[in-house]
Amino acid sequence: MYQLDAVHVSFGGVEALAPTSLSIAKGETLVLLGPSGSGKSTLLRCLIGLSPYDGTIRLDGAPVRDWRAVRRRLGYVIQEGGLFPHLSARGNVVLAAREFGWETSRIEARVMELAQLVGLDDEQLARFPAQLSGGQRQRVAMMRALMLGPDALLLDEPLSALDPVTRLRLAGELRDIFARLGMTVVMVTHSLREARFFGGRAILMRDGRIVQQGPVAELESAPADEFVAEFLAAESAL
Amino acid sequence: MNGRGILVPGPSGTPPNPPSSIPGVAKRSGWWMLCALLLLAIPTLSHAKPVTIGSKKFTESVILAEMARLALEQAKIPAQHRRELGGSRILYDAVEAGDISAYPEYTGTLRFEILADRKLPDDAALGSVLARRGLALSRPLGFSDGYALAIRADTARRYGIARLSDLARHPELTVAVSNEFVDRADGWRALSAAYGLGAIKVRGIDHDLAYRALSGGQIDVTDVYTTDAEIAAYDLVVLKDDRAFFPRYDAAFLYRRDLDPRAVAVLNGLAGRLDEAKMRELNRKVRIDGMSETDAAREALGLAAQAGQEDSRWRRLLDRTREHFALVAVALGLALVIALPLGIASARLPRLGSLVLPLTGLLQTIPSLALFVMLIPLLGIGAAPTIAALFLYSLLPIVRNTHAGLTGIAPPLLDSAEALGLSRRTRLLRIELPLALPTILAGVRTAAVIAVGLATLGAIIGAGGYGQPILTGIRLANNGLILEGAVPAAVFALVIEGAFHLFERAITPRGLRPSARR
Incomplete structure (x- = not known):
């Protein structure tokens, strides 16, 4: 689905992402792993055009020039959900559909469908973000990201701000949802256990570079260098 | 240069029709309604065309101008009195510019102050110099104040x-x-x-x-x-000046030569009505006994004093409230129309912002009295320069708070809005402005409260409002009168505070109110 060719990001001379080439297959689950500042969030932001970059990103073969035009095919969820506090949960969810001129009946049907998928009821959807729990906020954020029926979901540490019980439950639900929808998923996390849980291909990054990629089990059994070994060991120990 | 002309609506006086029939423009009708409201507020500031008499900011001048007004009304000529406009220079400039038609002046003041550079040998030489400036002096009132x-x-x-x-x-x-x-x-x-x-x-x-x-x-x-x-x-x-040492300061009305001849006849008809003793007596009654200038003028004209002083106090308060409100409302409305887009643009374009923000800050540092007086040559006297000054002072809080509100939005929210594929317009209208609204409103409220206070200064250049009794009170050392202006001004400011509080509550999105948190 994605084809990255020498994608490169630097802010004022500081390299946030070294020239990176990468392809992401349709339906693939890709986990971006690494310590803070390793460039994994920057790479994810490139995938939805939020970060300026040099190089080429192709979506289904075509180089992306106008990101706004392709964003309706992409869903984006960040750590605390990034919900707009002045809109109700439902207001957050329907914003993009309204922008793209969906009819009310179609919007209503889609909201019901998604509410069922993530397990929220009407009463919860009527609340404002400040009146929802952390887990509920992430469910609303998922609904918002899925509203237009995107081809890919881009998630930036979607579970990090949650307590362990909620995190476990939501992680399970997300894995089910990904499997059911069969969509491309790129998820940033710093947790090896999350990476293991969601499976698929993992990319380990450090200082803006990809250090090693492959199934998590492969990273664990054959770390490419001392950093990978140390990172995996530290992640497993704590 | 009569700047008020810009604000006076044409004879039809109708505000422009909102182009609501065009769907694409329908959303803009809010702006049109605002503009229409502003136009509606303006007629309360400038009236039709009665003869306008001005007066300087001391008792005698006010009494004499009041005499002229009453005498004109007796002759069925509509007249109004713009009280206590300031010193000789402001009045002279106002009559020359046509902001007022006439005002009481003294021959000595004209010779030794206003036209001092002409070194006129005597009062007789005044006539021709004034005539060349389109002005003339009425026949002397009968006393010299020298x-x-x-x-x-x-x-x-x-x-x-x-x-x-x-x-x-x-x-x-x-x-x-x-x-x-x-x-x-x-x-x-x-x-x-x-x-x-x-x-x-x-x-x-x-x-x-x-x-x-x-x-x-x-x-x-x-x-x-x-x-x-x-x-x-x-x-x-x-003591009698038996060797005619002191120059004469004969009182008369300085009027524009294009003044209606019937009005000129009325002013000349006041000649010889007063002498020094009588004028002194009138000054004493006002300054020391607390008589109103209007009653003193009635007495000088031999008219019966009118009863119902108490009723007219409420009437006056109402008039001043209307004047004051109109000054603040028009200035604030104009400021909103300019400052809001300016604040948005400043937030969007940091380079513009780094120019606009210090500039509006600079405006704020101009001493208010100086700004009011500086605007007179551009806009004349009265409401227009006052509104302009209040407008300029209102820019800073609104521009700054709009800028601060928009640039203070958490980056993840901006990212989320962009990632959703929303257009810039939708992002601004549905996300950014609502999130910045509490900050913007705080700025508007600050501007409004400042404007209410500053508008009292407008009285010194003839804008009326609550400043008028304060000015008169200072002149007469009358604390009651000062309070008659100061108390309503303070109450007005509090009412505005309160009204904005309610308004803010009403239009702040529910999710942003403190009560939304649980």
Whole structure:
């Protein structure tokens, strides 16, 4: 689905992402792993055009020039959900559909469908973000990201701000949802256990570079260098 | 240059129709309605075309202008009085510019202050100089308000002094004159030379203290203006200027030559109605007995005083509230129309912001009094320059808070909005402005409260409002009058605070209110 060719990001001379080439297959689950500042969030932001970059990103073969035009095919969820506090949960969810001129009946049907998928009821959807729990906020954020029926979901540490019980439950639900929808998923996390849980291909990054990629089990059994070994060991120990 | 012309709606006076029939423009109809509201507010600020009489900011001038207004109304000529506009220069400029049609002036003031550079030899030379400027003086009212020396009536009797030349025979008298009079070239030195008063020792004294010193017997002679209320109040005698040393300050109306001849006839009809003693008496009644200028003017014209003073106090309060509200509302409305887009643009374009924000800050540092007076040459007197000044002072809080509100939005929210594929317009209208709204409203509220306070200064350039009684109160040292303006102004500011509080509550999105948190 994605084809990255020498994608490169630097802010004022500081390299946030070294020239990176990468392809992401349709339906693939890709986990971006690494310590803070390793460039994994920057790479994810490139995938939805939020970060300026040099190089080429192709979506289904075509180089992306106008990101706004392709964003309706992409869903984006960040750590605390990034919900707009002045809109109700439902207001957050329907914003993009309204922008793209969906009819009310179609919007209503889609909201019901998604509410069922993530397990929220009407009463919860009527609340404002400040009146929802952390887990509920992430469910609303998922609904918002899925509203237009995107081809890919881009998630930036979607579970990090949650307590362990909620995190476990939501992680399970997300894995089910990904499997059911069969969509491309790129998820940033710093947790090896999350990476293991969601499976698929993992990319380990450090200082803006990809250090090693492959199934998590492969990273664990054959770390490419001392950093990978140390990172995996530290992640497993704590 | 009559700047008010810009604001006066045409004869039809209709605001532009909102182009609501065009769907794409329908959303803009909010702006049109705002503009229409502003246009509606303006007629309360500038009236049709009655004869406008101005007055300077001292009692005598107000009484004389009030006499002119009453006399014109007696002659069925619509007239209005714009009170206490300021000093001689402001009034002269206003009549020359056509902001007012006439005002009471003194021949000496014209010769020695306003037209001093022409070095006119006598009052007769004034006429032709004024004519070339489109102005003329009415026939003299009958008194001169110039320099003179005064002495207590009992002292005058005791020493048999009635004329200035009598002073030469009494070098034992204690003479204290105002510091200004000691120093002036045509002051004490020239006077003493003209009357041979060299043997008299003279001291300087503050003019206001001089009357008290005189009545207390510490001094015997001081300089006065010939129609000072205190002359009547303290039972003083003005010494006759028997050698015609002092220049005449004959009072008359300075009017525009394009004034309706019937009105000119009325002003000339006031000639000889007053003399120094009568004017002094009127000044005393207003300044010391607390009579209104209007009643004093009625008395001078031989008209019956009108009853119902108490009723008219509420009427006055209502009028001033309307004037004050209109000043603040129009200025704030205009400021919103300009400052809001400016704040948005400044937030969007940091380079523009780094220019606009310091500039609006700079405007704020101009002393308010200076700004009001600086705007007179551009916009005349009255509501227009006041609104312009209030508008300029309102820019900073609104621009700054709009900028701060928009740039203070958490980056993850901006990212989320962009990631959703929303257009810039939707992002601004549905996400960014609502999130910045509480901050923006706080700025508008600050601007409104500042404007309510500053609008009181508008009275010094004839804008009316709550500043009018404050100004009059200061002139008459009447605390009651000062409070009559200051209290409503303070209450008005509080009401605005409160109204904005409610308004903020009503339009702040529910999710942003503190009560939304649980």
